[in-house]
Amino acid sequence: MDFGRLLTAMVTPFDDNLKIDWERTGRLVDELIEKQRSDGLVVAGTTGESPTLSDEEKLALIAFVVRRANGRAKVIAGTGSNDTSHSIHLTQEAEKLGVDGIMLVSPYYSRTSQEGLIAHFRAVAAATSLPVMIYNIPSRTGINIEAKTMLELARTPNIVAVKESSGDLDQMSAILAEAPEGFRLYSGDDSLTLPVLAIGGHGIVSVTSHLVGGLMKSLIEAYVSGDTARAAQLHLRLMPMYKGMFFCPHRVPNPVPVKYALKSNGLDCGGVRLPLVDVTPEEASFIDALVASYKEA
Numbered sequence: 251m252d253f254g255r256l257l258t259a260m261v262t263p264f265d266d267n268l269k270i271d272w273e274r275t276g277r278l279v280d281e282l283i284e285k286q287r288s289d290g291l292v293v294a295g296t297t298g299e300s301p302t303l304s305d306e307e308k309l310a311l312i313a314f315v316v317r318r319a320n321g322r323a324k325v326i327a328g329t330g331s332n333d334t335s336h337s338i339h340l341t342q343e344a345e346k347l348g349v350d351g352i353m354l355v356s357p358y359y360s361r362t363s364q365e366g367l368i369a370h371f372r373a374v375a376a377a378t379s380l381p382v383m384i385y386n387i388p389s390r391t392g393i394n395i396e397a398k399t400m401l402e403l404a405r406t407p408n409i410v411a412v413k414e415s416s417g418d419l420d421q422m423s424a425i426l427a428e429a430p431e432g433f434r435l436y437s438g439d440d441s442l443t444l445p446v447l448a449i450g451g452h453g454i455v456s457v458t459s460h461l462v463g464g465l466m467k468s469l470i471e472a473y474v475s476g477d478t479a480r481a482a483q484l485h486l487r488l489m490p491m492y493k494g495m496f497f498c499p500h501r502v503p504n505p506v507p508v509k510y511a512l513k514s515n516g517l518d519c520g521g522v523r524l525p526l527v528d529v530t531p532e533e534a535s536f537i538d539a540l541v542a543s544y545k546e547a
Contacts, residue, residue, distance in 0.1 A: 251381035251410050253324045253351060254289020255453030255470050257436065258282050258460060259297035261505045261512070262311060264520030270307055272314060274519055279318040281517055286463025289453075290324035291315060292353055296390065297457055297505045300328050302523040305340065313347045326383060330354035334370050338377040351381040353413065358391035364399045375406050382408055387415035387438060397424035404433045413438045413455045419445060426450040440466075441492040444485040447473045457508050458495050461515060462488060462544055494540045498533050507537055514541045 260282065263274035282288045293315045294300050294308040303311070312327045319325050327349045329340035334357070341352050357370055375382045384403060388394040394416055395403075403409050404425075414422050415438030426435055426449060436455050437446035443454040443466065459466050465488055473481035495507045503526060510529045512519045514537055521528050529537065 251351060252434070253326060253381075253383070253411065253453075255474075256288055256459060256463060256467050257290040257292055257324075257326065257453065257455045258286065258288040258463065259292045259295050259455050259457055260315070261460065261509055261519050262294070262298040262303065264523070266520070268521060268523050270311060271520060275311070275314060276318050278512075278517065278519060279315055282460065282463065283319065283323045286459055286461075287467040288323055288459060288463055290326055290350070291319065292326045292328060292455060293349075295328035295353060295385075296355070296387075297508070298328065299505065299523055299526070305343075308340065309343055309347065312344050312349060316348045324350040326351045326353050328353045328355070328385075330356075330374075330385065332357035332360045334373050337370075337374045341374055341378050341380070345378050345380050349380065351383060351410075352378065353383045353385050355385040355387065356391045356393055356395055358393075361392050364396055367393070367395055367399055368402055371403050371409065372406055375409050378408070380408065381410040382406075383411040383413055383436070384409060385413045385415070385438070387413075389415070394421075397421050400425050401428050404429050410434060411436060411452070414446075414451075415439055417442065419449060422446060422451065423449050440495070441489065443488075444469060444473065444481055447481075457504055458488070458491050460508050461495075461511055461541065462491050465544075491540065491544060494537070498529070498536045498540070502529065502533060507533070510534060511537050511541050514538050 263271045265271040293312050316325050327344035329352045331337050386395040411434040413436045434452040436453050440456050440458045469481050469484035498507050
């Protein structure tokens with residue numbers, strides 16, 4: 251399974267009462283596919299505020315996005331948690347809804363061993379016929395999926411990709427050096443899109459593609475076609491957006507900045523649920539100026 255090269259980790263649009271807003275969700279799906287050129291959408295992941303979505307909300311959201319995308323882009327459902335049996339349940343329910351694949355974050359808080367990671371991911375993968383993307387983000391989960399562990403998991407037939415958000419290019423290189431044919435490594439950090447492509451990665455699972463997906467897709471296409479100078483030029487053009495969506499002007503947790511930026515860009519996706527809080531006036535001013543600088547991009 252090839253999910254494509256530019257995947258967007260989609261925010262979950264809310265209304266004024268912080269309930270899922272289906273009209274806004276439909277507009278966002280169309281925007282990401284048609285204007286921002288996403289090959290795939292990751293639904294109910296961290297950027298989609300998965301910790302504050304009920305199972306019923308997650309499944310309704312997944313079903314809606316599958317219908318709205320209607321084959322125009324792959325739909326990958328975030329069904330991972332720190333409870334293996336719960337992850338299996340959500341995965342099997344998502345499979346019934348027609349998704350193209352699932353994303354499984356490493357089990358957070360429990361901080362299992364590397365052997366526990368292997369057992370967890372294999373148990374979920376065995377419970378579905380869908381292709382599986384593993385999500386390694388030690389800054390949020392408290393545990394790193396080591397290269398040796400990821401390579402062991404990559405031998406599982408339907409574990410086909412990893413979203414690497416460790417930021418460790420050495421670790422990613424070790425995975426790519428020994429990964430089985432067809433196994434894909436995606437950057438989970440927007441600013442590492444080009445460096446990860448350069449070491450053999452396949453693409454990016456992005457947040458900033460909500461706003462500059464067209465430029466990011468052009469960067470990927472330039473690199474793949476051999477125009478590395480153009481890819482480097484676009485990388486440098488995109489760096490302020492990459493950094494600004496996470497430091498505005500200081501660290502703000504995802505998806506707070508991108509949700510505000512979408513509103514600033516004319517596509518209001520509502521606020522965020524507690525314990526996240528909306529941007530401060532200082533942060534809003536910074537994001538407004540940043541978005542304006544890319545208006546003609």
